Amino acid sequence: MTAIPDLVGRRAVILHRPDDGTQRLVRQLGLLGLNAHVQWAPLDLQATPADIVLVDADQGWPGLLPWSGRPASVPLVALLQSEAPGRVAWAIAEGALAILPKPVAPSAVYPALVLAVTAHARAVETAVRMERLEERLRMRPLVHAAVRAIERAARCDEEAAYAALRRAAMKRRITIEQTAAEMLAGVIPLSEAG
Amino acid sequence: MADTVKVGVLFSCTGPYAAIGRDCRDGAALAFEEAARGDGGAVSFVPVHADPEGEPRAYLEQARAMLREAGCRHIIGTITSLARKEVIPLVEKHDGLLWYICPYEGFEANENVIYTGPCPNQHLMPLFDHLLPRQGRRVYLIGANYVWGWEMNRIARDLLRDAGGEVVGERYLPIDETDVGRLIADIRHHRPDFILNNLIGPSSHAFLRAYRALGDADPAFRPEVRPVVSCDLTEAEIGEIGLGLSTGHLAAASYFGTLATPENERFRARAAAAFGPDHRLSAFVEGAYVAVHMLMDAVRSAGSDEPAAVRAAVHARLFETPHGPMRIDPRTNHAALPFHLGRIRDDGNFDIIASRPAIAADPYMTAPRDGGRSSLRVVS
Numbered sequence: 001m002t003a004i005p006d007l008v009g010r011r012a013v014i015l016h017r018p019d020d021g022t023q024r025l026v027r028q029l030g031l032l033g034l035n036a037h038v039q040w041a042p043l044d045l046q047a048t049p050a051d052i053v054l055v056d057a058d059q060g061w062p063g064l065l066p067w068s069g070r071p072a073s074v075p076l077v078a079l080l081q082s083e084a085p086g087r088v089a090w091a092i093a094e095g096a097l098a099i100l101p102k103p104v105a106p107s108a109v110y111p112a113l114v115l116a117v118t119a120h121a122r123a124v125e126t127a128v129r130m131e132r133l134e135e136r137l138r139m140r141p142l143v144h145a146a147v148r149a150i151e152r153a154a155r156c157d158e159e160a161a162y163a164a165l166r167r168a169a170m171k172r173r174i175t176i177e178q179t180a181a182e183m184l185a186g187v188i189p190l191s192e193a194g
Numbered sequence: 195m196a197d198t199v200k201v202g203v204l205f206s207c208t209g210p211y212a213a214i215g216r217d218c219r220d221g222a223a224l225a226f227e228e229a230a231r232g233d234g235g236a237v238s239f240v241p242v243h244a245d246p247e248g249e250p251r252a253y254l255e256q257a258r259a260m261l262r263e264a265g266c267r268h269i270i271g272t273i274t275s276l277a278r279k280e281v282i283p284l285v286e287k288h289d290g291l292l293w294y295i296c297p298y299e300g301f302e303a304n305e306n307v308i309y310t311g312p313c314p315n316q317h318l319m320p321l322f323d324h325l326l327p328r329q330g331r332r333v334y335l336i337g338a339n340y341v342w343g344w345e346m347n348r349i350a351r352d353l354l355r356d357a358g359g360e361v362v363g364e365r366y367l368p369i370d371e372t373d374v375g376r377l378i379a380d381i382r383h384h385r386p387d388f389i390l391n392n393l394i395g396p397s398s399h400a401f402l403r404a405y406r407a408l409g410d411a412d413p414a415f416r417p418e419v420r421p422v423v424s425c426d427l428t429e430a431e432i433g434e435i436g437l438g439l440s441t442g443h444l445a446a447a448s449y450f451g452t453l454a455t456p457e458n459e460r461f462r463a464r465a466a467a468a469f470g471p472d473h474r475l476s477a478f479v480e481g482a483y484v485a486v487h488m489l490m491d492a493v494r495s496a497g498s499d500e501p502a503a504v505r506a507a508v509h510a511r512l513f514e515t516p517h518g519p520m521r522i523d524p525r526t527n528h529a530a531l532p533f534h535l536g537r538i539r540d541d542g543n544f545d546i547i548a549s550r551p552a553i554a555a556d557p558y559m560t561a562p563r564d565g566g567r568s569s570l571r572v573v574s
Contacts, residue, residue: 019251059278086348
């Protein structure tokens with residue numbers, strides 16, 4: 001089952017012209033245990049740290065959010081009244097993971113925050129895993145080269161050479177790719193794998 | 195039914211788009227006066243006026259006062275989408291009806307709103323259908339820095355892509371920005387076939403004046419070579435630009451004051467009696483006039499000002515208007531509207547150079563277009 005994130009103590013920044021709606025939103029975020037700050041100016045995360053950002057997608061412009069064009073660094077919720085496709089597309093492009101319709105109904109705030117925080121955590125996890133896999137993919141030729149080197153040194157077949165490489169990696173508690181690289185660089189002697 | 199029905203009239207008659215608001219207010223006032231003069235039946239209609247001066251917060255407060263304190267169940271008004279979106283949640287909450295008469299960018303069909311102004315398949319799409327084959331497909335897009343400008347230009351980009359056209363430039367200005375020098379220089383550099391103008395108020399007027407100066411200096415930018423084309427520029431604003439300064443440029447509308455039909459002759463005579471013989475009539479005067487008459491007719495035939503009954507009465511009828519018979523689609527609450535393309539004259543009126551009979555509104559643009567695709571795509 002999905003773990004429900006704890007929102008208490010998180011810092012929320014609302015990028016919206018202050019009005020009755022933002023007041024209601026600040027109140028509801030307070031009830032949920034978040035500290036909320038409202039501003040209608042580009043966000044600088046150094047000056048105004050945020051764990052969650054809620055942005056006016058009806059009026060927002062490129063450059064309002066600090067990560068414009070790159071993946072959002074914190075969970076983003078779009079405050080949206082317009083149905084214009086261009087506005088929905090803007091919210092998606094900025095990395096919104098949930099939409100909170102305006103005028104804000106207090107009951108809609110918590111589900112939207114949970115969705116955005118959970119989806120953001122998943123996206124971060126997936127990105128880390130992707131990076132790891134891409135790294136391994138890049139190292140694949142080194143593994144092949146190391147296996148062939150072991151085959152020649154130990155006069156064994158490919159299967160035995162690969163098993164030897166794995167044993168060496170396990171012994172050192174490092175990845176196969178790293179072991180292969182170190183073997184080819186001469187840091188680990190080939191004889192050890194044999 | 196109550197003997198007196200109060201109707202909120204909510205237009206900004208001061209502020210950046212005041213000229214439009216004044217036309218709307220005048221058109222509504224003429225309809226109320228006609229009803230008061232006529233026998234009108236058992237019901238009298240009383241307008242409740244407010245002027246939000248273009249301030250979103252004032253729209254909210256004044257609409258709330260109309261609905262809660264004045265006892266209005268119907269409001270005619272708002273011009274910008276920003277203001278309309280402010281008022282709609284209140285109207286929904288009080289189960290009222292908002293009568294919205296202005297051209298807008300579509301993507302809305304609220305049960306509590308009657309839309310009598312055109313949306314993109316009634317202005318921008320027929321405009322491009324007419325203009326691209328004749329004028330060329332290299333278009334420079336300019337717009338107000340809010341949803342009207344953004345969305346109109348997004349739709350224009352889509353239409354141009356599908357038509358094999360090209361967006362040669364795209365710029366946005368705040369409504370109050372009148373420094374248009376860089377924009378003019380960029381247009382001069384790119385030499386588009388025409389300019390789609392989705393600016394609003396003072397920035398639009400400043401642009402048209404500066405473009406006139408460019409055309410005076412360089413004949414390649416005269417209106418007969420590279421026109422500026424708008425979907426919301428009417429007789430209401432030509433005087434603000436300066437008479438004669440925007441002559442030759444084009445605009446799309448569902449009504450022009452020069453429309454030569456017996457219905458419009460009659461309307462012109464009535465308007466001349468009320469506003470004077472030289473008063474130019476725009477789609478905003480006519481639109482508000484039509485909407486108020488439609489509202490009053492619907493209340494009379496429903497026998498109530500209860501919004502659901504009025505809405506049903508609106509859907510059930512064909513309404514005679516100065517621009518021809520008009521029907522409201524029960525599915526979308528939008529009016530079917532004719533398309534006219536007008537060319538601005540020295541006297542601030544328009545010569546109608548192309549027309550199409552009433553087009554049913556398709557606010558979400560779901561109908562298949564040439565090439566078989568609808569334009570309801572989120573990521574463009």
